Structure formats: C-alpha cells, structure tokens
Amino acid sequence: MQCLQPENSMLIISNDSFVVGLLTGYCVANHFTLKCISRSKPLYSNGASPKFKLIIIDLRELTSTLIEDHFESLSNIHNQYSIPICAIHNMNIMPRYLMLPWVNYYKDETFFEKLDENINKYIIDFIHVFDERRNNNRRLGVDRRTLLETINSFSSKELNGALKLINPVDALESLGLFEIDRDCQNVYLKGKNLGLTAKEFKLFNLLAECPERVCTTENLITHLWPNRDRANKSDLYQYMHLLRKKVEFDSDNPYWIITIKGVGYKLKI
Numbered sequence: 001m002q003c004l005q006p007e008n009s010m011l012i013i014s015n016d017s018f019v020v021g022l023l024t025g026y027c028v029a030n031h032f033t034l035k036c037i038s039r040s041k042p043l044y045s046n047g048a049s050p051k052f053k054l055i056i057i058d059l060r061e062l063t064s065t066l067i068e069d070h071f072e073s074l075s076n077i078h079n080q081y082s083i084p085i086c087a088i089h090n091m092n093i094m095p096r097y098l099m100l101p102w103v104n105y106y107k108d109e110t111f112f113e114k115l116d117e118n119i120n121k122y123i124i125d126f127i128h129v130f131d132e133r134r135n136n137n138r139r140l141g142v143d144r145r146t147l148l149e150t151i152n153s154f155s156s157k158e159l160n161g162a163l164k165l166i167n168p169v170d171a172l173e174s175l176g177l178f179e180i181d182r183d184c185q186n187v188y189l190k191g192k193n194l195g196l197t198a199k200e201f202k203l204f205n206l207l208a209e210c211p212e213r214v215c216t217t218e219n220l221i222t223h224l225w226p227n228r229d230r231a232n233k234s235d236l237y238q239y240m241h242l243l244r245k246k247v248e249f250d251s252d253n254p255y256w257i258i259t260i261k262g263v264g265y266k267l268k269i
Contacts, residue, residue, distance in 0.1 A: 011050070012057075014039055015058075039066070060108065087105050206224070221233070
C-alpha cells in the first residue's frame with residue numbers, strides 16, 4: 001500500500017470512530033491533512049517515502065499476529081525515514097514483546113486527555129501556516145458545526161482513504177507581538193506556536209487579560225485551581241517556570257513575563 005501525502009499530514013491506523021474524530025478535530029485546528037487506514041492491513045511504503053509528520057497506530061483489540069505484522073512494516077518505515085511512531089493501548093502493563101525502543105507508547109486515556117500536548121512533541125514546524133497568520137492577522141480554523149458533522153459521519157463510513165480537511169476563517173486576538181487563539185487555546189509569538197498545554201494557556205490568558213498590570217499570586221492560584229484544597233505557591237511557581245521555558249528566549253532572564261516581588265506577575269507587551 002503506497003501512502004504519499006503532503007508534508008503537513010498525519011496517519012492514524014485505526015477503526016475507532018471516536019479516535020479518528022478526535023484526531024480530525026486536532027488536524028482541522030492545526031491545518032494538517034489526516035490520513036486514516038484500517039488497522040487490518042499493515043502499511044507498506046513500496047520504496048517511496050511516506051510524507052507523514054507522525055504515524056499513530058491503535059493497538060486496542062488487535063491480535064498479536066496483526067500487531068507483529070504492523071510493527072514489522074512500521075519498523076522499516078521508521079528506520080528508513082525517521083518518522084515518529086506512536087502506539088495507543090489500554091493495557092495496564094505492556095507485554096515485554098511490545099516494548100520496542102523506537103515506538104512511543106501511550107495509554108489511551110492519557111493520550112486523549114493531553115492530545116494537543118502529546119502530538120505537539122512531534123509536529124511543531126508549520127512555518128508557512130504561521131507566516132500566513134502573521135501577514136493576514138487571521139488563521140484558518142474550523143467551524144464548530146462542520147467539525148461536529150465531520151466527526152459524527154465517521155460512525156456510518158468506512159475509515160479508509162484520505163480525509164481532506166475543511167478550513168473556514170477564524171480571527172486571532174493580537175496583543176503586541178503575541179496572537180491568541182482562545183478557541184483552540186494556542187498562543188503565537190511572532191507567528192510561532194508556543195505549544196502551550198491547557199494549564200499553561202490558562203495561566204498565560206490570565207496574564208493577558210490585564211497586560212502591563214500586575215496579577216497577584218493569590219488571584220492566579222484562585223483562578224488556576226478553583227478547588228484549591230492542595231494548590232499553593234509552589235504549584236504556581238512550577239507552572240510559571242514551564243510557561244517561561246516556552247515563552248522566553250532565556251527563562252532565567254525573562255523579558256515577557258515579569259516577576260513583581262512580593263506581589264505577583266505581569267505580562268509585558
């Protein structure tokens with residue numbers, strides 16, 4: 001089976017409409033093409049380089065024989081073209097024969113819970129998309145109704161063949177050199193996606209609501225952890241450190257997120 005796709009594409013090997021629906025939403029929001037093939041047929045490149053940024057295989061409900069067939073073909077593709085391979089499973093303890101060093105294993109509930117964070121580890125370089133956003137101060141996004149119809153359609157369609165994604169227009173909010181996409185919870189600095197997690201985005205968004213004004217430590221903790229039975233300043237410091245590592249050129253000497261000693265933090269724009 002020959003699978004040649006545009007550079008900005010991702011492959012999912014699965015028959016699960018829920019999995020495909022989640023990845024469809026992610027790909028629509030981040031402007032890739034999603035390719036889906038049935039997990040009953042191993043993927044072969046036939047000597048041509050597959051143009052995928054990432055290949056994800058759903059191991060759930062696969063037989064050992066079929067898993068071995070898939071991994072044999074994926075091993076060849078990974079070794080030849082250095083394409084990252086992710087495997088979704090629902091086993092508490094992975095069998096030893098599945099612990100392959102070139103495969104990134106994810107428990108299904110963990111993978112779906114942090115879908116954006118997990119995939120961003122492998123796909124981060126859509127420069128031409130960022131340039132288009134910066135030049136037009138807008139980005140291509142997905143109409144929520146169209147996306148819902150697309151996801152629901154998987155329940156009655158065969159999950160094979162290429163899926164071409166739809167791209168309606170969605171505006172970004174500009175804040176100095178930052179651009180904020182609140183719907184998809186993305187932040188861009190000079191056109192580059194910072195790849196924030198949900199908690200990091202919430203923290204940045206709190207600072208962005210009152211730029212150049214100080215957000216107190218207590219206020220940030222209250223909003224980040226509404227049920228703050230155990231949350232404290234140490235938790236905030238940890239997330240602030242993680243956020244600065246993505247926002248700042250030098251997180252030890254921050255330029256954008258400034259500490260106001262004894263009070264809190266402010267966002268410099």
